[in-house]
Amino acid sequence: MNNKPKINDRTTNQKQSIGRLIMQLNRLERQPKAFGEAGPLTPSEIHTIDAIGREGGVLMSELAQRLAVTKGAVTQLIGRLEAKDLVSRKSHPVDSRATVLSLTGLGMIAFEAHESMNQQFNDLLQEEFSTQEIEIFEKGLEKLIRLMS
C-alpha cells in the first residue's frame, strides 16, 4: 500500500507563495538518492562526501563549520558514513586530538556520481534559463538566506 503523497500535485498548486515553494524544496531536498554503486544516500550524507572529496584530508571540526552543524552532528554523520564504508577516519599525524577524514574507494565513486549529477543538473538549468536569469536566481537565493538568518 503506497501511502506516500505526491509532492507535485497540480490540483492544489494554485497560487504559490515563496514560503510555500521553499517548504516544497525543503521536502524534496530530504529524499535520499542513489549515487552509483554506493547505494542510496541521504542529502546530508552526500553533502558530507562532497565536502570531503572536494578538498581531502578534512578535519571533523572543519566539516562541522563547513556544513554549519555542531561537532556532535558530524560525529554521528561520519559514524554512519564509516559504517557504510564511504569515509575513513585517520588520526592526525601531528595533532593527536584531531581526526583526518578521507573518502574510501566507494566514497570516491559516490563523489563522482554526485559531481556528474550536478553537472547534468546545471546543463538542464542552462537549457531552460539564460545565464542572466540563473545569476538573478542565485542572487535571490543568497538574499533570501541573508534575510532569514
Add this chain to the structure above:
Amino acid sequence: MNNKPKINDRTTNQKQSIGRLIMQLNRLERQPKAFGEAGPLTPSEIHTIDAIGREGGVLMSELAQRLAVTKGAVTQLIGRLEAKDLVSRKSHPVDSRATVLSLTGLGMIAFEAHESMNQQFNDLLQEEFSTQEIEIFEKGLEKLIRLMS
C-alpha cells in the same frame, strides 16, 4: 557554552553552488520562530496553521494533500497543535469518519502574525528586487521543484 554554529559564516562562503545554497535554506527553514502570543512555532506548525486559516473547515486528509505529507504525519502535527491550543478538531456533521479542523483564538493570532510577517517579507523583497527579478526567482524555484520531483 554555546555550541551552535553560525549559519552564515562569511569566511567559508567562497563559491556557492545552488545545491549548497538550497542546503543552507533548508537549515534556516527549520528554525522555530515566535508568532505573536502563540509562542515559538516550527515551520511545519505555522504552515499547518496557515493552511487551515486560509480556508477554514479543513479535513485531515485535505491537509495531508496540501502539505504533501502522509496522514500519519498530519495526525501527529495536529496533535501537537491541539495540545498547544492553536487548532481544534470537530467531527464532521455528515461523514462521521472525517475530522474538521479550525483555528482557536490563539491559532488565529498566530495566523495573523504569520500573515503580517509574510507581508513584511514581501515588502523587503520588493525593496531589493524588481518585479521582474522576483518573477524570475519564483519561476526558478518552481522549475527547481519540478526538476527535483
Add this chain to the structure above:
DNA sequence: GATTTTAGTTTATGTACTATACTAATGGTT
C-alpha cells in the same frame, strides 16, 4: 606547571517524517 582552549565523543532529547498495520465509517454492487 597550571589553566584554558580545542578536538572529538557520548547521551538524552526533539522535530519531522515514513511505513505499516490497524479501526471505523461509508459507499457500491450484486
Add this chain to the structure above:
DNA sequence: AACCATTAGTATAGTACATAAACTAAAATC
C-alpha cells in the same frame, strides 16, 4: 440486506537530522 472495497483517521515503531550539555584527552598559552 450482505459483502467488500475504499476512505478517514490513528497508533506505533523506526529513521534522519539536528541540538544541548557534559565529558575526555590533547595542545597551547601563560
